[in-house]
Amino acid sequence: MNLEVDLGGIRLANPVVxxxxxxxYGFGYEGLLNPNEVGAVITKATTREPWAGNPPPRIAETPCxxxxxxxxxxxxxxxxxxxxxxxxxxxxxxxxxxIAGRALKEYVELASIIDKATGVAGIEINxxxxxxxxxxxxxxxxxxxVSEIVKAVKEETNLPVMPKLSPNVTDIVGIATAAECAGAxxxxxxxxxxxxxxxxxxxxxxxxxxxxxxSGPAIKPVALRMVYQVYRAVDIPILGGGGIMSAxxxxxxxxxxxxxxxxGTGTFVNPRLAMEVKAGIEDYMERHGHxxxxxxxxxxxL
Amino acid sequence: xxxxxxxxxxxNDRVGDGLYELKCRAPQIAGKGEPGQFVHVEIKPHQDAxxxxxxxxxxxxxxxxxxxxxxxxxxRIRGVGTSLLAEVGPGEYLSVLGPxxxxxxxxxxxxxxxxxxxxxxxxxxxxxxxxxxxxxxxVNVLYGAETARELVALEKxxxxxxxxxxxxxxxxxxxxxxxxxxxxxxxxEKAADMIYSCGPSEMMAHVAQFAKERGIPGEVSxxxxxxxxxxxxxxxxxxxxxxxxxxxxxxxDGPVFPxxxxxxxxxxxxxx
Numbered sequence: 001m002n003l004e005v006d007l008g009g010i011r012l013a014n015p016v017v018x019x020x021x022x023x024x025y026g027f028g029y030e031g032l033l034n035p036n037e038v039g040a041v042i043t044k045a046t047t048r049e050p051w052a053g054n055p056p057p058r059i060a061e062t063p064c065x066x067x068x069x070x071x072x073x074x075x076x077x078x079x080x081x082x083x084x085x086x087x088x089x090x091x092x093x094x095x096x097x098x099i100a101g102r103a104l105k106e107y108v109e110l111a112s113i114i115d116k117a118t119g120v121a122g123i124e125i126n127x128x129x130x131x132x133x134x135x136x137x138x139x140x141x142x143x144x145x146v147s148e149i150v151k152a153v154k155e156e157t158n159l160p161v162m163p164k165l166s167p168n169v170t171d172i173v174g175i176a177t178a179a180e181c182a183g184a185x186x187x188x189x190x191x192x193x194x195x196x197x198x199x200x201x202x203x204x205x206x207x208x209x210x211x212x213x214x215s216g217p218a219i220k221p222v223a224l225r226m227v228y229q230v231y232r233a234v235d236i237p238i239l240g241g242g243g244i245m246s247a248x249x250x251x252x253x254x255x256x257x258x259x260x261x262x263x264g265t266g267t268f269v270n271p272r273l274a275m276e277v278k279a280g281i282e283d284y285m286e287r288h289g290h291x292x293x294x295x296x297x298x299x300x301x302l
Numbered sequence: 303x304x305x306x307x308x309x310x311x312x313x314n315d316r317v318g319d320g321l322y323e324l325k326c327r328a329p330q331i332a333g334k335g336e337p338g339q340f341v342h343v344e345i346k347p348h349q350d351a352x353x354x355x356x357x358x359x360x361x362x363x364x365x366x367x368x369x370x371x372x373x374x375x376x377x378r379i380r381g382v383g384t385s386l387l388a389e390v391g392p393g394e395y396l397s398v399l400g401p402x403x404x405x406x407x408x409x410x411x412x413x414x415x416x417x418x419x420x421x422x423x424x425x426x427x428x429x430x431x432x433x434x435x436x437x438x439x440x441v442n443v444l445y446g447a448e449t450a451r452e453l454v455a456l457e458k459x460x461x462x463x464x465x466x467x468x469x470x471x472x473x474x475x476x477x478x479x480x481x482x483x484x485x486x487x488x489x490x491e492k493a494a495d496m497i498y499s500c501g502p503s504e505m506m507a508h509v510a511q512f513a514k515e516r517g518i519p520g521e522v523s524x525x526x527x528x529x530x531x532x533x534x535x536x537x538x539x540x541x542x543x544x545x546x547x548x549x550x551x552x553x554x555d556g557p558v559f560p561x562x563x564x565x566x567x568x569x570x571x572x573x574x
Contacts, residue, residue, distance in 0.1 A: 021536075028532045044534075053539060053549060055541070056526070056538075057527065058537045059529050060527070066529060070536045070539075073536050216356050217356070268358070268530045268531075268535060269344065269358065270344075
């Protein structure tokens with residue numbers, strides 16, 4: 001059985017990818033889940049300069065989900081390249097670097113810097129973080145803006161480029177097709193759904209940032225619907241995810257058109273989830289007599 | 303280095319009003335755990351995932367027994383997670399991740415230490431007391447609770463040889479009032495070589511002030527809601543001092559921090 005997949009020029013030995021912001025720089029779960037076991041590691045969002053992130057509380061649990069408002073805390077690209085990338089590279093992991101910024105210029109600079117680094121397989125453009133004032137989601141909710149960013153990043157690098165889309169839009173298909181027309185090699189979806197939580201005793205919002213991004217099993221139906229719609233509209237591969245907690249969930253994403261799947265919040269609950277998903281996909285394919293992922297990708301799209 | 307163990311529950315006993323002590327078999331964690339470290343427990347009592355909370359729950363280690371491969375935690379029912387946890391019984395299994403975080407500094411504690419704990423904050427301190435007493439250290443404990451029935455670690459502490467001084471808010475045992483009132487009764491000279499504290503934020507603020515005035519080094523254990531527990535999600539951020547640019551992570555930079563690195567402000571979330 002062949003679990004290999006080509007994600008817009010990024011060769012993955014298996015289709016299970018660690019979502020940005022849920023696996024640090026690959027070694028947070030060392031010993032339990034190593035970065036070279038999974039299809040690829042998408043690193044925590046990197047910005048040009050260090051970002052301190054949002055004031056606490058940064059997380060709140062919700063029914064079948066959680067809200068986070070981390071605010072893209074990270075040490076900046078220089079520290080990422082000197083401290084984290086070398087170790088990740090030497091582990092043999094497929095590394096996709098998630099980049100974020102407050103303006104187009106920062107994405108361009110980051111793409112140019114990462115293009116010169118060794119050991120990076122691709123770039124995920126974060127235009128979907130709901131928890132920062134400037135940049136993030138604001139750049140990913142208008143097709144024209146998405147197109148501009150993807151084009152600008154593509155001009156700086158020959159690496160495969162994959163925008164991560166926000167579900168907080170009126171028309172996900174319009175955003176995805178704009179990204180494809182601008183030259184995106186693949187599409188990553190979905191980021192978190194914007195939400196909030198309220199403490200009725202203090203009569204205040206729970207999160208320091210007031211609003212946060214909802215993830216976990218609660219958002220899976222939304223993510224499936226959006227992957228389904230985008231799969232019908234674009235020809236580039238989709239990295240699909242949102243609330244994957246089991247192999248069954250992951251298979252649903254393949255069936256609606258994802259070429260690979262990302263696990264995120266589920267890893268917090270079960271650190272071995274990615275490997276259990278991979279094994280479960282193999283079982284499923286064997287049971288159904290499939291020899292390659294292409295036989296199930298989009299199979300449920302009518 | 304931490305482990306993911308499917309831990310068999312050996313005991314999950316009610317030890318006070320809404321207070322429980324859970325013992326389970328987790329030999330790898332038991333062999334490696336240190337006082338101040340915590341475990342991240344999946345709450346899934348009835349195999350019905352949708353009825354259980356999504357995230358794991360962090361609990362300080364209350365004790366480890368490497369020989370028998372057992373660990374214990376102490377908890378109070380506070381919400382859905384702990385309510386469900388109280389329902390699991392011996393013979394059932396829980397997924398336990400640990401030991402996590404940075405524990406208390408054991409070396410250099412000196413010959414006389416002072417532990418100040420309030421409520422469930424006594425759990426990591428009782429475990430610490432065991433270790434310090436084993437190494438021949440003299441241990442004084444100031445232990446506060448709402449009422450005598452909540453002094454659930456007192457027997458264990460006294461049996462292990464710690465000198466305990468108790469305060470209860472209702473006066474049902476020991477001093478009537480705050481545990482920090484007892485600080486004033488400590489001898490002016492050489493109150494302790496080292497102070498360790500865990501409990502409500504206001505309590506630790508007093509302890510920190512006392513440590514500063516007396517020039518005694520110390521450590522505090524903080525708590526926070528957590529998602530990952532291992533330092534990847536950055537969800538348990540806490541600003542230790544008002545002027546700090548960066549946020550510390552309770553799960554991986556702590557939960558134990560030097561007492562003089564934390565600025566306690568009454569009423570602020572995350573620092574209690």
